[in-house]
Amino acid sequence: MTPNYKSQRIGVVVFTSAFIIIGAAAVFYGIIAFISFWMRHDELQQLGVGGASSMGALLPIAVGGIFIFSGMSIMRNKLRQLRLFETKTYSEYIKLNPQQIRNGRVACNRCQSSDVRTKALMNKTYHREHYCGQCGATLYYSPEGV
Numbered sequence: 001m002t003p004n005y006k007s008q009r010i011g012v013v014v015f016t017s018a019f020i021i022i023g024a025a026a027v028f029y030g031i032i033a034f035i036s037f038w039m040r041h042d043e044l045q046q047l048g049v050g051g052a053s054s055m056g057a058l059l060p061i062a063v064g065g066i067f068i069f070s071g072m073s074i075m076r077n078k079l080r081q082l083r084l085f086e087t088k089t090y091s092e093y094i095k096l097n098p099q100q101i102r103n104g105r106v107a108c109n110r111c112q113s114s115d116v117r118t119k120a121l122m123n124k125t126y127h128r129e130h131y132c133g134q135c136g137a138t139l140y141y142s143p144e145g146v
């Protein structure tokens with residue numbers, strides 16, 4: 001059974017968007033807090049809390065920035081990986097390299113070796129990578145349990 005890549009893609013976008021939105025909210029909050037501290041700077045200075053309070057606003061900006069950055073990079077990496085799983089399949093490989101089937105065995109399209117090996121990718125990808133044991137080129141991917 002082929003995995004439902006479309007729903008996986010939606011899942012990735014929803015999950016990482018939540019991170020990005022939380023991060024953006026924190027950055028927004030931090031900026032507003034920072035501006036309001038500086039607008040009341042003289043007044044707070046007299047109370048003796050000026051500098052410390054404005055520094056406190058930098059924390060949500062920094063943490064929010066990390067959330068935005070990691071959300072975006074996880075989204076990009078995961079979507080790129082899903083696209084590879086979806087497009088770089090055995091049937092695509094055979095279609096693009098029909099001459100690489102010899103005596104019923106698949107061969108590498110880079111070095112012609114028929115030493116094609118498989119490794120599980122782990123990290124909850126539920127996919128295997130089929131690569132050349134000679135030159136290391138990735139030939140195609142397949143979902144686990146198929």
Ligand SMILES: [Zn+2]
Pocket residue numbers: 108109110111112113132133134135136137
């Ligand atoms: Zn090879």
